[in-house]
Amino acid sequence: MRITQGTFSFLPDLTDEQIGRQLDYALSRGWALSVESTDDAHPRNVFWDMWGMPAFDRTDAATILGEVQACRRAHPDRYVKVNAFDAESGWETVRLSFIVQRPKDEPGFALERQEGPGRTQRYTVRAYACDRPAGRRYPGDAP
Amino acid sequence: MRAPDAKAFDAPASAHGATPRDPRDRYRSGVIPYRSMGYWQPDYVPKDTDVLALFRIAPQEGVEPEEAAAAVAGESSTATWTVVWTDRLTACDRYRAKAYRVDPVPGTGPGTTTPQQYFARIAYDLALFEEGSIANLTASIIGNVFGFKAVRTLRLEDMRLPVAYLKTFQGPPTGIVVERERLDKFGRPLLGATVKPKLGLSGKNYGRVVYEALKGGLDFVKDDENINSQPFMHWRDRFLFAMEGVNRAMADTGEVKGHYLNVTAATMEDMYERAELAQELGSVVIMIDLVIGYTAIQSMSRWARKHDMILHLHRAGHGTYTRQKAHGVSFRVIAKWMRAAGVDHIHAGTVVGKLEGDPNVVRGIYDTLRETRTPECLEHGLFFDQDWADLRKVMPVASGGIHAGQMHQLLAYLGEDVVLQFGGGTIGHPMGIQAGATANRVALEAMVLARNEGRDLWNDGPDILEQAARHCVPLRAALELWKDVTFDYASTDTVDYVATPTAS
Numbered sequence: 206m207r208i209t210q211g212t213f214s215f216l217p218d219l220t221d222e223q224i225g226r227q228l229d230y231a232l233s234r235g236w237a238l239s240v241e242s243t244d245d246a247h248p249r250n251v252f253w254d255m256w257g258m259p260a261f262d263r264t265d266a267a268t269i270l271g272e273v274q275a276c277r278r279a280h281p282d283r284y285v286k287v288n289a290f291d292a293e294s295g296w297e298t299v300r301l302s303f304i305v306q307r308p309k310d311e312p313g314f315a316l317e318r319q320e321g322p323g324r325t326q327r328y329t330v331r332a333y334a335c336d337r338p339a340g341r342r343y344p345g346d347a348p
Numbered sequence: 349m350r351a352p353d354a355k356a357f358d359a360p361a362s363a364h365g366a367t368p369r370d371p372r373d374r375y376r377s378g379v380i381p382y383r384s385m386g387y388w389q390p391d392y393v394p395k396d397t398d399v400l401a402l403f404r405i406a407p408q409e410g411v412e413p414e415e416a417a418a419a420v421a422g423e424s425s426t427a428t429w430t431v432v433w434t435d436r437l438t439a440c441d442r443y444r445a446k447a448y449r450v451d452p453v454p455g456t457g458p459g460t461t462t463p464q465q466y467f468a469r470i471a472y473d474l475a476l477f478e479e480g481s482i483a484n485l486t487a488s489i490i491g492n493v494f495g496f497k498a499v500r501t502l503r504l505e506d507m508r509l510p511v512a513y514l515k516t517f518q519g520p521p522t523g524i525v526v527e528r529e530r531l532d533k534f535g536r537p538l539l540g541a542t543v544k545p546k547l548g549l550s551g552k553n554y555g556r557v558v559y560e561a562l563k564g565g566l567d568f569v570k571d572d573e574n575i576n577s578q579p580f581m582h583w584r585d586r587f588l589f590a591m592e593g594v595n596r597a598m599a600d601t602g603e604v605k606g607h608y609l610n611v612t613a614a615t616m617e618d619m620y621e622r623a624e625l626a627q628e629l630g631s632v633v634i635m636i637d638l639v640i641g642y643t644a645i646q647s648m649s650r651w652a653r654k655h656d657m658i659l660h661l662h663r664a665g666h667g668t669y670t671r672q673k674a675h676g677v678s679f680r681v682i683a684k685w686m687r688a689a690g691v692d693h694i695h696a697g698t699v700v701g702k703l704e705g706d707p708n709v710v711r712g713i714y715d716t717l718r719e720t721r722t723p724e725c726l727e728h729g730l731f732f733d734q735d736w737a738d739l740r741k742v743m744p745v746a747s748g749g750i751h752a753g754q755m756h757q758l759l760a761y762l763g764e765d766v767v768l769q770f771g772g773g774t775i776g777h778p779m780g781i782q783a784g785a786t787a788n789r790v791a792l793e794a795m796v797l798a799r800n801e802g803r804d805l806w807n808d809g810p811d812i813l814e815q816a817a818r819h820c821v822p823l824r825a826a827l828e829l830w831k832d833v834t835f836d837y838a839s840t841d842t843v844d845y846v847a848t849p850t851a852s
Contacts, residue, residue: 208602212535213797215565215789217819223797230800248604251532289535295720295741298525301535301800316599321628324588328595328630 523740702749756809
């Protein structure tokens, strides 16, 4: 399967050149860019591991792209995404967030059900990858 | 109620000033013009705490515009048709609404096909209103006055709700920012679809449509306004099967998904019962119809806030009073009331789809829902500066006769904080519902990517779609099928303004 979180998951994976243009756009809006990675892409897992601090004062896309590449090298089989954060009053939240690397094999999720009264179900989405301990969830992960 | 006699309206202009100085004259029993009762005060300077309203008035034959404006001010505040001595038991100068400005409406009157109309501005003291109650606000502003004989037609065009008043309202229970954080979806419009056919599907078949559309790439699927609990599908069946579809699609895609479960019902007790099952099943969103009424909307808003639920409002019925320019209530006013009352989503026009929506009017409504402050902008129908007092932002919903081939226009007109709902444009896809959803999602992401890269959506839009369709067969099929579908009809609700309005 292919998880479809992020702004551009239905398009073919973005090239570094395309990523650079999105970084330019975010910087032109005054947003702070950050890089995050995870081996647990559960839809409710909102706290991926931060690759350093958000780059509040960097104004060139090349530096950020360098951070993306460094994060990929360190975590070749993790999901990596770029966030653009807007600190303007009334927003103070992420305004753009897209995946820039995904594992070669994405095992996906199981849907577990627990029967409740009145035909109700209690649903749980469980990541197959999480059957294995953190750091050993994808073939490329370091032992 | 009886209108004051014509003689009173025809009194000489010299008698039409502000309230007579001598209270013995002002409160002598009988019928005097409204403007002589203190409801026309051209020198009045509105206070920051006043509620302001702008009415479009077509006076009856022989009624002068100032008198008509004063009559509207009077009948929407303290006045009745005759002098009452009991006014003197009150601080009545304060409680009287004051009409303070009248301007002729451009494009009406002699030499046009429309009878002369006027924009009248009226100020209401904050003490006239109960805190946090849309029912009380509207009972004053649109309570009696729309049936008043002295005006031929009357339309409430816009309002300014003062910060002091807005702070007494809860506002949207979730708001755009928190909704996006909960859904973990940023940087693009959200995608939805309304299940079709509107009526007749069994719960199981209904849930199938929900599942297919969400799995294919939509963020939300939606009950239609008239799906409640009918013989063909009991509401519990719909909720249970729809949530099965939602959760299956979440596991299949790794994304948070939702279905607007319509809890509209005959009584508050029924609505609470349905909302509680939605919550128990883990739904992120519920839905209500505008026809349940302002008080019921505010009650459901409180419930939604308490239970972390996104509240979707379908504006069922609004066209009966918002669409005609001469008489009724403008939808931008309804939008203001609903932001104060507290909904998270509201249908607000598409510009390009099958339902009414002039681009300038729609822009004014979208700004009203999404901005923290909307300055006066006559071009967009906004007559007042409005500070939203940090009330959360409402996500507008564009729904009705839109399809993937219009994606560049939709993004250019409506921006990215909007739910784009393609009902027929998803479910009517020749390759199936999943394919229809995928076509819309691919078109959307390609368009956002291109916009961020600085491409010109107006001119390059069709090329961008064609290019995206090269790696997406469903999009190619959608573009081919719906390429000629447009809804080009003249709008009935447009803005009347001139760049520099003339003061009367």
